[in-house]
Amino acid sequence: MMIEAAAKMAQWLRLEDGFTLIAHTSPDGDTIGSSLAMFYILTCMGKRVQVVCEHIVPYLYSFLPYAEAFNTPDTAEKSYKNAIAIDCADKNRMGKAVGIYNASMLTGSIDHHKTNTAYGDYVLHDENASATGELVFHLWQHLGVAVEKSKTALDIACSLFTAISTDTGNFSYCNATPGSFRAAAALVEYGIDIAEINRLVYRTLPIGKTRLIGYVLSSMRLYNDARIGAAILLWEDFLRFGAIPEDVEGIIDYIRDVDSIEIAMILRQTQKGDFKVSMRSKRYADVSAIAGRFGGGGHLRAAGCTMQGQPEAILEQLLQVSTDALGQ
Amino acid sequence: MMIEAAAKMAQWLRLEDGFTLIAHTSPDGDTIGSSLAMFYILTCMGKRVQVVCEHIVPYLYSFLPYAEAFNTPDTAEKSYKNAIAIDCADKNRMGKAVGIYNASMLTGSIDHHKTNTAYGDYVLHDENASATGELVFHLWQHLGVAVEKSKTALDIACSLFTAISTDTGNFSYCNATPGSFRAAAALVEYGIDIAEINRLVYRTLPIGKTRLIGYVLSSMRLYNDARIGAAILLWEDFLRFGAIPEDVEGIIDYIRDVDSIEIAMILRQTQKGDFKVSMRSKRYADVSAIAGRFGGGGHLRAAGCTMQGQPEAILEQLLQVSTDALGQ
Numbered sequence: 001m002m003i004e005a006a007a008k009m010a011q012w013l014r015l016e017d018g019f020t021l022i023a024h025t026s027p028d029g030d031t032i033g034s035s036l037a038m039f040y041i042l043t044c045m046g047k048r049v050q051v052v053c054e055h056i057v058p059y060l061y062s063f064l065p066y067a068e069a070f071n072t073p074d075t076a077e078k079s080y081k082n083a084i085a086i087d088c089a090d091k092n093r094m095g096k097a098v099g100i101y102n103a104s105m106l107t108g109s110i111d112h113h114k115t116n117t118a119y120g121d122y123v124l125h126d127e128n129a130s131a132t133g134e135l136v137f138h139l140w141q142h143l144g145v146a147v148e149k150s151k152t153a154l155d156i157a158c159s160l161f162t163a164i165s166t167d168t169g170n171f172s173y174c175n176a177t178p179g180s181f182r183a184a185a186a187l188v189e190y191g192i193d194i195a196e197i198n199r200l201v202y203r204t205l206p207i208g209k210t211r212l213i214g215y216v217l218s219s220m221r222l223y224n225d226a227r228i229g230a231a232i233l234l235w236e237d238f239l240r241f242g243a244i245p246e247d248v249e250g251i252i253d254y255i256r257d258v259d260s261i262e263i264a265m266i267l268r269q270t271q272k273g274d275f276k277v278s279m280r281s282k283r284y285a286d287v288s289a290i291a292g293r294f295g296g297g298g299h300l301r302a303a304g305c306t307m308q309g310q311p312e313a314i315l316e317q318l319l320q321v322s323t324d325a326l327g328q
Numbered sequence: 329m330m331i332e333a334a335a336k337m338a339q340w341l342r343l344e345d346g347f348t349l350i351a352h353t354s355p356d357g358d359t360i361g362s363s364l365a366m367f368y369i370l371t372c373m374g375k376r377v378q379v380v381c382e383h384i385v386p387y388l389y390s391f392l393p394y395a396e397a398f399n400t401p402d403t404a405e406k407s408y409k410n411a412i413a414i415d416c417a418d419k420n421r422m423g424k425a426v427g428i429y430n431a432s433m434l435t436g437s438i439d440h441h442k443t444n445t446a447y448g449d450y451v452l453h454d455e456n457a458s459a460t461g462e463l464v465f466h467l468w469q470h471l472g473v474a475v476e477k478s479k480t481a482l483d484i485a486c487s488l489f490t491a492i493s494t495d496t497g498n499f500s501y502c503n504a505t506p507g508s509f510r511a512a513a514a515l516v517e518y519g520i521d522i523a524e525i526n527r528l529v530y531r532t533l534p535i536g537k538t539r540l541i542g543y544v545l546s547s548m549r550l551y552n553d554a555r556i557g558a559a560i561l562l563w564e565d566f567l568r569f570g571a572i573p574e575d576v577e578g579i580i581d582y583i584r585d586v587d588s589i590e591i592a593m594i595l596r597q598t599q600k601g602d603f604k605v606s607m608r609s610k611r612y613a614d615v616s617a618i619a620g621r622f623g624g625g626g627h628l629r630a631a632g633c634t635m636q637g638q639p640e641a642i643l644e645q646l647l648q649v650s651t652d653a654l655g656q
Contacts, residue, residue, distance in 0.1 A: 174523040
């Protein structure tokens with residue numbers, strides 16, 4: 001983080017009043033936690049402030065203090081002079097809330113994405129930060145807002161810990177730096193209950209998703225000496241388990257985690273009948289190339305495409321290309 | 329950690345030569361990682377040193393540098409003058425290796441368990457440390473062994489990070505203190521690949537265990553408005569999935585993690601036919617009392633017992649007592 005940028009932003013926050021904090025669409029733990037932390041900090045400074053997001057906060061993050069206070073762009077107060085985009089790499093990430101942003105007299109952006117376009121009058125950006133929450137933590141320390149030992153300090157620390165934890169996969173991804181761990185140390189120092197945060201964020205599943213995981217792991221098939229693992233989820237399976245399409249998120253990791261697996265794939269039938277194919281690889285296979293062969297794309301280790309037809313025929317096509325990608 | 333105790337132990341390590349480091353029986357990540365880190369540190373100091381454990385290092389930890397060098401009490405060098413018990417609350421935890429310990433001229437103990445009996449000539453003990461690895465980290469810093477930036481420093485850091493990470497559930501249990509996070513920050517600073525360590529320790533499962541998880545989640549039954557979840561694993565299920573009894577470890581957490589569940593239980597048939605019952609509770613139910621009714625015991629949130637008979641009849645008995653424990 002650039003100290004100078006933090007100082008400039010801190011001065012703005014001290015001098016002005018009336019702030020709209022804007023989280024990105026399909027909000028995650030970082031944008032929600034960082035926005036709520038900024039909300040508290042500005043409140044402690046005696047400022048009028050509101051949090052806004054186009055979409056509602058997922059149930060998963062509803063435990064965060066004041067999470068219920070998020071406004072939609074429609075219900076938000078329009079008279080506030082200042083707006084800050086939180087964890088939004090570009091203006092599009094604000095969705096419909098960008099209208100409030102563009103109509104504000106002074107604007108800012110706090111973000112850690114590499115692709116940040118440095119929009120706004122005050123930009124606090126560091127692509128080496130593991131999370132926007134890490135930047136808000138430093139800004140908080142810089143501001144020296146006197147909230148130590150209070151219930152509010154606990155709320156800020158809880159929100160920022162959740163932000164950093166979720167963007168680093170609970171301190172397990174390679175973006176978790178010494179700085180992330182040091183920020184976490186300082187936040188735990190405030191007395192937050194990390195065991196409870198972890199339980200709520202990572203260890204609370206609806207029964208429908210649990211059944212779906214069970215079905216995928218029981219029914220997945222192994223190919224090429226168990227180096228490829230694949231599961232098919234039909235629309236009727238979701239109905240049978242009382243699961244929703246979002247529940248499939250993360251389940252592919254269970255397939256990839258099998259020790260022998262290099263390529264994992266899940267073919268998920270959508271309500272209209274086509275198949276969304278998700279692919280992951282562990283060490284060397286380029287799944288973006290596989291997805292690319294079927295009109296999709298993505299990253300080296302995570303990619304996807306959409307395909308039409310019978311699931312067995314689709315799987316057959318995917319396996320042919322995947323076998324080549326195994327390279328042996 | 330008591331600075332004085334660390335200074336005293338550091339002086340002993342500097343003055344003497346020939347150290348046997350003893351890990352506890354059924355070794356876990358903390359005792360293995362801490363022992364290996366001490367092994368490197370003493371080696372860097374030019375000392376003759378060996379690591380000893382009654383049991384072999386689980387496959388899970390075989391990625392740790394030099395993990396293959398563990399001796400059994402039988403194959404260990406007997407002429408070394410000094411012995412240090414690592415992560416052993418009392419002498420019994422050393423198993424058969426206690427013979428080497430008792431025969432040594434000078435002995436030490438590095439441990440974080442509350443129940444440590446303060447045996448040995450040099451005791452480095454702090455029950456507030458999340459892991460013995462945290463104590464070894466401080467001892468390492470105290471010794472100031474000049475291994476910075478070297479491959480050996482990376483090996484020490486990797487072993488200590490694994491020790492602290494495994495004893496704190498990857499920094500998610502309530503024993504993960506600001507000190508644990510700060511130690512982790514310093515260890516990550518050495519350049520270790522935490523994403524790879526996490527993948528190897530937490531995200532690598534044999535196919536047999538994966539199938540077992542799938543079966544448990546697909547077949548588990550819900551009772552009392554889904555506040556009780558129970559699964560039965562017959563001996564033939566293990567054969568069917570190519571799983572071993574140890575594979576059941578941790579699977580009960582998937583049941584407890586279902587949002588509605590208060591009490592989780594798994595009835596596992598052993599090879600000789602009886603059933604080992606494992607129980608977990610989430611917030612208020614006392615599962616040690618339930619287990620106690622059937623001759624078992626444990627903690628408030630984790631307990632177990634062994635029962636004879638048909639699985640359905642056993643489950644029926646458990647459910648009756650568990651329903652009372654739900655309190656409504």
